[in-house]
Amino acid sequence: ETDKDTIIVTNSHSWKPFAFSENGIPKGLLVDYWKLFSEINNTPVEFALSDWNDSLIAMQEGGRKVHGGLLYSESRDEYLDYVLPLFEISTTLYVVNDSEELKTQGVLPGMVVGVVRGGYEEEFLKTRYPLVSTMGFDNNAALIQAAREGKIKRMLVDTQVATYYLLQQDNPNRFVPIDRMYQKMLYAAVPAGNELLLQEVESGIKNIPPHEIDRIKQKWLNTSKTTQIPDWFWPLVGSVLFLGTVSYIILLKQAVHRKTRALKALNSKLEEYAFTDSLTGLMNRRGLDRNFASKRVNSMLKRGQLGVLMLDVDHFKQINDKYGHLKGDEVLNNLGRALNNYLREAVAISRLGGEEFCLLVPAEDLHDLEVNADYVCRFIVPQASQEGIGLSVTASVGALLVDKGCKDPSLEALLHHADRLMYQAKENGRNRVTLGSLSNQQHHRYTNQISA
Numbered sequence: 001e002t003d004k005d006t007i008i009v010t011n012s013h014s015w016k017p018f019a020f021s022e023n024g025i026p027k028g029l030l031v032d033y034w035k036l037f038s039e040i041n042n043t044p045v046e047f048a049l050s051d052w053n054d055s056l057i058a059m060q061e062g063g064r065k066v067h068g069g070l071l072y073s074e075s076r077d078e079y080l081d082y083v084l085p086l087f088e089i090s091t092t093l094y095v096v097n098d099s100e101e102l103k104t105q106g107v108l109p110g111m112v113v114g115v116v117r118g119g120y121e122e123e124f125l126k127t128r129y130p131l132v133s134t135m136g137f138d139n140n141a142a143l144i145q146a147a148r149e150g151k152i153k154r155m156l157v158d159t160q161v162a163t164y165y166l167l168q169q170d171n172p173n174r175f176v177p178i179d180r181m182y183q184k185m186l187y188a189a190v191p192a193g194n195e196l197l198l199q200e201v202e203s204g205i206k207n208i209p210p211h212e213i214d215r216i217k218q219k220w221l222n223t224s225k226t227t228q229i230p231d232w233f234w235p236l237v238g239s240v241l242f243l244g245t246v247s248y249i250i251l252l253k254q255a256v257h258r259k260t261r262a263l264k265a266l267n268s269k270l271e272e273y274a275f276t277d278s279l280t281g282l283m284n285r286r287g288l289d290r291n292f293a294s295k296r297v298n299s300m301l302k303r304g305q306l307g308v309l310m311l312d313v314d315h316f317k318q319i320n321d322k323y324g325h326l327k328g329d330e331v332l333n334n335l336g337r338a339l340n341n342y343l344r345e346a347v348a349i350s351r352l353g354g355e356e357f358c359l360l361v362p363a364e365d366l367h368d369l370e371v372n373a374d375y376v377c378r379f380i381v382p383q384a385s386q387e388g389i390g391l392s393v394t395a396s397v398g399a400l401l402v403d404k405g406c407k408d409p410s411l412e413a414l415l416h417h418a419d420r421l422m423y424q425a426k427e428n429g430r431n432r433v434t435l436g437s438l439s440n441q442q443h444h445r446y447t448n449q450i451s452a
C-alpha cells in the first residue's frame, strides 16, 4: 500500500477527557480514537490541539483536516461536512454549592453562565436563552479554574469533562450538577466540500471494530473510578500484602521450628527406647553396641584394660516355674538395679536378653578383673536376691580380659568368648566365676575358677 498523506486532526487542548495536551503530548479519548483510526487504515495522523475556537477556525481554513469530535450546529454546518456520529455526550449546568444558588433550577434571564468560547454550550445558550449572559473562557481548564476561584457561580459544561476536571481538585463538591441541559452526538467533520476526504474518513471510521472503541471509552470515561482511588491506596495495599506475607512466613517458620524441636525430642526419646531394655532400664544389645564404639572403650581396648563380664542367672527357669514369670521379672529387675548401684566403675551394664547380662569393666590385669567378677558373684547377686523377693539366687560369670594385642577385638568375638567362659562356670557347678584372657596367641585361656 502506498503511503497516504497525513491527516491533521484538530480539537481542543483542554477538553479532558476527550482531547487535551499534557506537556505538549496529545492525550484523551478522541486522541486514542484517531490513533486507532490511523493504525487500522494505515493513514498517518497528526494532532493540532488548540483553544476550542481556534480548532474551528483551523477547519474553516480547509485542507486535509478532520475535526476530531464536535456537536452539530447550523452555524458550523456552513463550513463543515459531518462524517459519522462517534458517540453521545451530555452537557450539564453546574452551580456553586451554596444554598442560595441551589434554590433556582435551570437558567433565568439575567444570570451569568460560564462557557467555553466558541463551544456548542455558548451557541446553545445564546439561541435558546437569549436573555442569559455568557462569560466566555478560552478552554475548559480556564473555565473550571474561574469556577474554583469563585469568579463565576454557574457554568455549562460537558458532563464527562466537568467530572474529570472537578475530581482532580481538592474540593470536588464545590460545584454540583443541577440540570442536564442536553444530550447530543459527537461527530467527526471535514472541511465543507471535500468529498474525497469525507469518503475516506467515513470508510476509515467504519473499519474501526466496535470493541476497540468500547475499550477506549472504558479507559477514559470511567474517570471517577480511577480518580477516586487516592495515590496512597496501591502503595498501602502493597505494603499490607508485603507485611502480611512476611508475617505469615515468620509464623510459618516459627511453627516449623517448634515442630522440628518436638520431633527431635521425640526422635531422641525413640532412639533411647531403641537402645534400652524395657524390663530393667539397662542398655540392650543395641545400646551395648553403641557403648562399645565409644572412645573410652576404644582406649581401654588399646591399653589392654577392658574386661567383659558375662553373667547368667542360675536355674532361672526353675524360678519362673516355681514362682511365676512375674517373680522372674522381678528377680531380673532387682539384679539390674543392684548391678547399677554397686558396680559404679562399670563402663556399660546391659541385659542381652533372657537372664543374661553383659558388663564392660576396666581391668588393669587379670587379678583386677577377678576382684570385680568375684564382687559381682559374691556380693551383688546375693544382695539383689535379698533386697528383692527373698529368694536365694546365684549366677555364673564368665570374665574375659582383652589383651593388648588381641587379633579380633570385635564385640561379637568378645561376647562369644565371654559366653564360653560363662558356660564353663555353669559346667563346673554354677555360682562361680571363670576367668580368661584373649591374646593374639590363643583364644581364651582358662585361668581360674572361683566358687562363691
Ligand SMILES: Nc1nc2c(ncn2[C@@H]2O[C@H](COP(=O)(O)OP(=O)(O)OP(=O)(O)O)[C@@H](O)[C@H]2O)c(=O)[nH]1
Binding pocket: 279, 312, 313, 314, 315, 316, 317, 318, 320, 324, 325, 326, 327, 328, 329, 332, 353, 354, 355, 426
Ligand atoms: N521371667 C522372665 N523369664 C524369662 C525372660 N526371658 C527368658 N526367660 C526365661 O528364662 C529361662 C532360661 O532358662 P534356661 O536357658 O533353660 O536356663 P536356666 O534355667 O537359667 O538354667 P541355667 O542357665 O542352665 O542355669 C527360660 O525359662 C525363659 O523362659 C524374661 O524376660 N522374664
